[in-house]
Amino acid sequence: GAGVSQSPRYKVAKRGQDVALRCDPISGHVSLFWYQQALGQGPEFLTYFQNEAQLDKSGLPSDRFFAERPEGSVSTLKIQRTQQEDSAVYLCASTLNPSSGIYNEQFFGPGTRLTVL
């Protein structure tokens, strides 16, 4: 596609519900990142995929957060038993090739705004 797309754009959940957020990266992009952006803050790294392999999940805030990319393209971020502190914008970014020592620009999607009531 022309850019990174995310769905839904907005999600309202009741506390305790499970949610699933989808990211469609740019076609052919090998690397995929998830970030969490709380209100009034900068984005914070959550997790990183290279193809279908989740190589870094050090930023996931709790074991209620789970991400997958089973076929190395579309990725889903799942949050179980949502809490109010999970309310944030969840951003997805993709890059072409993660060659070590060579920067590849991260292209960001528009984000999913999650509100937990």
Added chain:
Amino acid sequence: AQSVTQPDIHITVSEGASLELRCNYSYGATPYLFWYVQSPGQGLQLLLKYFSGDTLVQGIKGFEAEFKRSQSSFNLRKPSVHWSDAAEYFCAVGGGGADGLTFGKGTHLIIQP
């Protein structure tokens, strides 16, 4: 651990005036540095980036930034702002390749007519 500090939460500038947004970073190795802009409801758009070489880098929309290693700074500048520049600006640092980026908290730019 790497970190980015943007000391100004809000900045108000008159249209046509010059702009400088401050960014200080902490990183253990040679950093890759970035400035992104985010408009309401939009994703992050890359304005410019520094990897190595010339410490003054040019970006899109007339922005430039200067890398000063001795001051651990990467300030963003524009000689004359336009009303359309009103947005949130984020400075970020990374190691390149597969590294996630570390962002500052952002500076909200307000343009006065």
